[in-house]
Protein backbone atom coordinates (compact mmCIF):
# COMPACT_ATOMS: atom_id res chain seq x y z
CA UNK A 682 0.00 0.00 0.00
CA UNK A 683 1.42 3.35 -0.90
CA UNK A 684 1.39 5.98 1.79
CA UNK A 685 0.58 9.53 0.65
CA UNK A 686 3.35 12.08 1.07
CA UNK A 687 3.42 13.63 4.54
CA UNK A 688 3.52 17.39 4.03
CA UNK A 689 4.63 19.37 7.06
CA UNK A 690 3.49 22.95 6.81
CA UNK A 691 5.18 25.69 8.80
CA UNK A 692 2.86 28.44 10.06
CA UNK A 693 4.84 31.64 10.78
CA UNK A 694 6.11 33.25 7.59
CA UNK A 695 4.35 30.65 5.43
CA UNK A 696 0.65 30.64 6.43
CA UNK A 697 0.46 33.70 8.70
CA UNK A 698 2.12 37.10 8.75
CA UNK A 699 4.02 36.70 11.99
CA UNK A 700 6.70 39.26 11.14
CA UNK A 701 4.22 41.99 10.21
CA UNK A 702 2.34 41.48 13.48
CA UNK A 703 5.59 41.41 15.47
CA UNK A 704 6.55 44.75 13.91
CA UNK A 705 3.16 46.34 14.52
CA UNK A 706 3.00 45.31 18.17
CA UNK A 707 6.41 46.96 18.69
CA UNK A 708 5.33 50.22 17.06
CA UNK A 709 6.89 49.81 13.62
CA UNK A 710 5.11 50.66 10.40
CA UNK A 711 5.18 47.10 9.05
CA UNK A 712 4.45 47.99 5.42
CA UNK A 713 7.31 50.49 5.28
CA UNK A 714 9.73 48.24 7.15
CA UNK A 715 8.99 45.20 4.98
CA UNK A 716 9.40 47.30 1.85
CA UNK A 717 12.78 48.61 3.08
CA UNK A 718 13.76 45.03 4.02
CA UNK A 719 12.91 43.84 0.50
CA UNK A 720 14.72 46.77 -1.17
CA UNK A 721 17.79 47.16 1.00
CA UNK A 722 18.39 43.79 2.69
CA UNK A 723 16.87 41.02 0.54
CA UNK A 724 17.77 37.57 1.83
CA UNK A 725 18.81 38.86 5.25
CA UNK A 726 17.35 36.79 8.08
CA UNK A 727 17.01 39.89 10.23
CA UNK A 728 18.13 43.37 9.04
CA UNK A 729 19.45 44.71 12.34
CA UNK A 730 20.54 48.15 10.94
CA UNK A 731 17.01 48.72 9.71
CA UNK A 732 15.26 47.52 12.86
CA UNK A 733 17.46 49.36 15.33
CA UNK A 734 17.23 46.58 17.92
CA UNK A 735 18.82 43.15 18.13
CA UNK A 736 17.07 40.05 16.82
CA UNK A 737 16.80 38.71 20.38
CA UNK A 738 15.16 41.93 21.59
CA UNK A 739 12.79 41.89 18.65
CA UNK A 740 11.78 38.23 18.78
CA UNK A 741 11.38 38.01 22.56
CA UNK A 742 9.39 41.23 23.03
CA UNK A 743 6.87 40.93 25.88
CA UNK A 744 3.94 41.91 23.63
CA UNK A 745 4.42 38.53 21.95
CA UNK A 746 4.03 36.52 25.17
CA UNK A 747 0.23 36.63 25.26
CA UNK A 748 -1.82 33.98 23.49
CA UNK A 749 -3.91 36.71 21.80
CA UNK A 750 -0.93 37.77 19.72
CA UNK A 751 -0.68 34.27 18.22
CA UNK A 752 -4.40 33.59 17.98
CA UNK A 753 -4.92 36.84 16.04
CA UNK A 754 -2.18 36.35 13.43
CA UNK A 755 -3.50 37.21 9.99
CA UNK A 756 -3.23 34.60 7.22
CA UNK A 757 -1.34 35.67 4.10
CA UNK A 758 -3.57 36.24 1.07
CA UNK A 759 -2.24 33.00 -0.45
CA UNK A 760 -2.97 30.79 2.57
CA UNK A 761 -6.25 29.18 1.41
CA UNK A 762 -4.86 28.48 -2.04
CA UNK A 763 -1.61 27.07 -0.65
CA UNK A 764 -3.44 24.80 1.81
CA UNK A 765 -5.77 23.53 -0.90
CA UNK A 766 -2.97 22.82 -3.37
CA UNK A 767 -0.87 21.03 -0.76
CA UNK A 768 -3.88 18.93 0.22
CA UNK A 769 -4.07 17.72 -3.35
CA UNK A 770 -0.50 16.40 -3.11
CA UNK A 771 -0.44 14.73 0.29
CA UNK A 772 -1.50 14.67 3.92
CA UNK A 773 -0.91 18.15 5.34
CA UNK A 774 0.11 18.56 8.99
CA UNK A 775 0.88 21.97 10.48
CA UNK A 776 4.34 21.90 12.02
CA UNK A 777 5.14 24.93 14.10
CA UNK A 778 7.73 25.82 16.71
CA UNK A 779 6.68 27.35 20.03
CA UNK A 780 8.62 30.30 21.39
CA UNK A 781 9.67 30.42 25.05
CA UNK A 782 6.28 31.90 25.96
CA UNK A 783 3.54 29.40 26.90
CA UNK A 784 0.93 31.73 25.37
CA UNK A 785 2.43 30.94 21.97
CA UNK A 786 1.24 27.33 22.07
CA UNK A 787 -2.27 28.12 23.33
CA UNK A 788 -2.62 30.99 20.87
CA UNK A 789 -1.51 28.88 17.92
CA UNK A 790 -3.90 26.11 18.96
CA UNK A 791 -6.67 28.68 19.16
CA UNK A 792 -5.80 29.91 15.67
CA UNK A 793 -6.05 26.37 14.31
CA UNK A 794 -9.35 25.71 16.09
CA UNK A 795 -10.75 29.01 14.79
CA UNK A 796 -9.92 27.96 11.24
CA UNK A 797 -10.58 24.22 11.30
CA UNK A 798 -12.76 23.49 14.33
CA UNK A 799 -12.09 21.92 17.71
CA UNK A 800 -11.85 18.35 16.34
CA UNK A 801 -8.91 19.28 14.09
CA UNK A 802 -5.82 17.25 14.94
CA UNK A 803 -3.36 17.77 12.07
CA UNK A 804 -0.76 19.79 13.92
CA UNK A 805 2.48 19.26 15.79
CA UNK A 806 4.14 21.82 18.05
CA UNK A 807 7.88 21.32 18.27
CA UNK A 808 11.15 23.11 17.74
CA UNK A 809 12.67 19.82 16.57
CA UNK A 810 11.18 19.70 13.09
CA UNK A 811 14.07 17.59 11.79
CA UNK A 812 13.07 14.68 14.09
CA UNK A 813 10.05 14.14 11.85
CA UNK A 814 12.10 13.74 8.68
CA UNK A 815 11.91 10.59 6.53
CA UNK A 816 12.06 10.01 2.78
CA UNK A 817 8.29 10.49 2.34
CA UNK A 818 8.18 13.64 4.50
CA UNK A 819 8.19 17.10 2.92
CA UNK A 820 8.73 20.23 5.01
CA UNK A 821 7.46 23.55 3.61
CA UNK A 822 9.21 26.20 5.69
CA UNK A 823 10.60 29.72 5.21
CA UNK A 824 13.70 29.21 7.35
CA UNK A 825 16.87 27.63 5.94
CA UNK A 826 17.85 26.60 9.49
CA UNK A 827 14.80 24.30 9.52
CA UNK A 828 15.24 23.02 5.96
CA UNK A 829 18.90 21.97 6.26
CA UNK A 830 18.59 19.64 9.29
CA UNK A 831 15.41 18.16 7.78
CA UNK A 832 17.31 17.31 4.58
CA UNK A 833 20.21 15.97 6.63
CA UNK A 834 17.85 13.38 8.16
CA UNK A 835 16.63 12.26 4.73
CA UNK A 836 13.50 14.38 4.64
CA UNK A 837 12.75 16.71 1.74
CA UNK A 838 12.87 20.40 2.63
CA UNK A 839 11.05 22.88 0.40
CA UNK A 840 12.09 26.46 1.13
CA UNK A 841 9.12 28.82 1.04
CA UNK A 842 10.09 32.10 -0.71
CA UNK A 843 10.24 35.09 1.60
CA UNK A 844 12.20 38.34 1.59
CA UNK A 845 14.41 36.97 4.40
CA UNK A 846 15.66 33.92 2.50
CA UNK A 847 17.55 33.15 -0.69
CA UNK A 848 14.30 32.98 -2.69
CA UNK A 849 13.47 36.64 -1.98
CA UNK A 850 13.36 37.34 -5.73
CA UNK A 851 10.33 35.08 -6.23
CA UNK A 852 7.18 37.24 -6.36
CA UNK A 853 4.52 34.56 -6.31
CA UNK A 854 5.43 31.93 -3.71
CA UNK A 855 2.64 29.37 -4.10
CA UNK A 856 3.24 28.29 -7.74
CA UNK A 857 6.95 28.02 -6.95
CA UNK A 858 6.35 25.82 -3.91
CA UNK A 859 3.78 23.60 -5.61
CA UNK A 860 5.94 23.06 -8.71
CA UNK A 861 9.00 22.30 -6.57
CA UNK A 862 7.02 19.94 -4.36
CA UNK A 863 5.43 18.09 -7.28
CA UNK A 864 8.86 17.52 -8.82
CA UNK A 865 10.27 16.35 -5.48
CA UNK A 866 7.40 13.89 -4.95
CA UNK A 867 7.85 12.45 -8.47
CA UNK A 868 11.58 12.06 -7.83
CA UNK A 869 10.98 10.15 -4.61
CA UNK A 870 8.32 7.77 -5.86
Ligand SMILES: [Mg+2]
Pocket residue numbers: 691692693694695822823824
Ligand atom coordinates in the same frame (compact mmCIF):
# COMPACT_ATOMS: atom_id res chain seq x y z
MG1 LIG B 1 8.42 29.99 9.63
